[in-house]
Amino acid sequence: MDEPLETGALLASMFGAEGHLWSVGTLSAFMALEGCGTPEQTPSGLILAAGGSRARLRPGAQLLAFETLSSDPRGWNHGIALCLPGTPGKPSGRITRVSDDDPIIPADRGHPVLDLGLGQGPVRALFRPASEDAFAAAGLAWSEAAAILAPLPGEWIVDTPVLRVERAGAVLHSVPQALETGRSHAETTPVPPGLIPLAHVFPPHPARHRPGEPMAFDPARHARFQAILSRHGRPDLWALKQEVMAQLAEGRFAPPETDRHGATVVRVALRQHLHLQGPPPREWLDRFDRPLLRALEEGPGR
Incomplete structure (x- = not known):
């Protein structure tokens, strides 16, 4: 049996678990994974359908647990970054038409998608439109295409080697400064040189239900994350x-x-x-x- 704090077992225990918030991508393109449920083990990875989205978790990430300050002078944040070796690079910011070679649903393999030009390193941000009309955006800059694509039906995708999320509706976020600087993550996150954080998971906090909603301190939650921090910080x-x-x-x-x-x-x-x-x-x-x-x-x- 895997040790509970071993990387694969730890991520599997948090994937779809209640109270665990996930995001996938870098500052130039990221998406939240909402909802909880029971993942299904498949040959292509651990698959979760929840909250109107599909997600696939694969092994291979190097975990970095961390704690940072919050805007509450009595509080703090905590999280776990899923990292891979490499450097992020600067996004192209240009829309191109490409083939989706690794979708969550096998039947979608090879279908055309728009690469939004927001990817850094091994991260790709894609849009799988429901209509061929959307492909007219190919060749445009993201700054020109964003408002055109946002209302169109289709699925927004952030794909990495360790986590992929597909979701209908305009739920993709991008920090404009990251397109200029190529920064992949917040400076407050203590990521060692040579690693790129591709996704994050935020376990339940011991002192709040969610940001701005304090709760009585939960020693068990605190001890749980400290054990993770000692192993993966x-x-x-x-x-x-x-x-x-x-x-x-x-x-x-x-x-x-x-x-x-x-x-x-x-x-x-x-x-x-x-x-x-x-x-x-x-x-x-x-x-x-x-x-x-x-x-x-x-x-x-x-």
């Missing part, structure tokens, strides 16, 4: 977090030297300490997390 950042937590537990204050991502780790540890043990010592807050300090001074709910 960046080892240097996990070691830093363990050191900070040990200092807090022992009443010591020997502030570590940190870069941007390291400082985030310290701040997340302080915010989690608030839920686990109570307010952190002021010297830590003065040095690393003034927003949390102000929120505590202003009282509950701030």
